[in-house]
Ligand SMILES: CC(=O)N[C@H]1[C@@H](OP(=O)(O)OP(=O)(O)OC[C@H]2O[C@@H](n3ccc(=O)[nH]c3=O)[C@H](O)[C@@H]2O)O[C@H](CO)[C@@H](O)[C@@H]1O
């Protein structure tokens with residue numbers, strides 16, 4: 498079993514460069530199959546989810562060339578086979594193959610997605626969108642089969658604001674006949690990123706980043722070159738880690754606007770933050786205030802940072818309440834934080850944190866990606882050594898985490914133990 502071990506208590510200092518966004522990368526890759534020509538994706542994060550997507554496309558006979566942070570995808574010879582192997586359950590974003598293959602071939606047969614187990618994660622809004630565009634839907638043995646003789650633009654009102662459904666419907670609609678209108682669309686920066694690549698390929702999309710997106714279908718799409726936006730969740734994680742260790746860190750290559758919900762909350766806690774063009778300077782303090790955090794769709798506070806900020810709030814004086822309005826069960830990290838001495842209890846969809854606590858190193862288990870991030874932050878500010886198992890989850894979304902932290906002065910290393918992992922799959 499592989500462990501990530503951290504000897505805590507060191508202030509993080511220096512500069513960390515943020516990679517391209519995971520949640521963009523895993524949508525840009527399937528978006529690339531919609532064109533007739535090759536697509537080049539730059540600023541690609543070197544993370545596990547990207548590696549898995551690359552394998553899935555290769556199994557469908559797309560030509561994929563990967564050079565460090567660049568991916569070239571040529572879908573010319575791609576085939577419309579069922580995608581039913583274990584790979585689709587390794588990540589959430591495999592659901593984008595449904596929309597992308599439906600848009601490209603008029604049909605798709607894809608297994609139900611995996612991704613972090615955060616409680617129920619239905620895809621009913623994706624399916625409602627495909628159906629509105631004219632697709633028939635059959636579900637059997639964990640596979641969703643979609644087919645449309647012709648996709649025709651439609652007006653689709655999403656019952657819940659969903660990142661995945663918004664992007665998936667865009668992918669299916671860019672080549673549909675006529676106009677598609679997505680109402681109550683998600684507004685995350687990653688949605689704009691996907692609209693940008695599709696537009697560069699020749700699609701007609703208006704309103705991405707607002708809650709009404711209008712897509713006018715085109716006959717065909719071509720190739721282009723696209724650079725992925727910075728990962729606001731990776732950036733937020735390093736901002737929180739810098740604050741938790743009372744460090745002084747420059748978060749480089751970011752879009753500060755995308756980080757506003759996080760910057761505002763950290764300032765409320767007492768962290769000093771200075772903004773420059775594409776950098777943020779985080780200056781930690783010794784005294785933090787307890788605050789309440791409520792996750793919401795963008796531009797609200799992101800659910801993907803709910804777990805790491807819970808760790809930071811163990812270092813604040815008083816009682817903080819962190820409520821997850823997106824995933825009410827996203828609290829598997831709490832039992833692990835308790836092993837490290839945190840005084841936290843879960844009440845419904847909230848974590849109630851009494852601080853401040855001097856965390857103690859322990860052996861803990863990452864049960865999902867951001868639970869892993871929360872435990873890394875805890876390990877960095879704890880006394881003694883913390884050993885985290887389940888690091889395949891952390892590797893889903895953080896590029897070279899131990900190198901980046903080491904360059905900031907942390908003592909972090911990977912190690913193999915003889916112990917067998919009793920990890921189940923993501924599901
Ligand atoms: C690959 C990717 O981009 N993952 C992100 C994406 O996940 P994902 O796309 O799965 O999340 P959604 O935005 O779709 O989910 C938001 C909420 O809507 C619900 N819902 C969603 C779809 C649906 O058809 N029916 C339904 O009820 C979900 O259960 C959840 O409560 O957005 C989440 C919310 O910001 C992030 O945590 C994930 O990191």
Ligand SMILES: C=C(OP(=O)(O)O)C(=O)O
Nearest residue numbers: 589590612613801866867
């Ligand atoms: C929940 C996450 O990812 P996914 O949707 O890919 O499981 C995440 O990035 O925190």
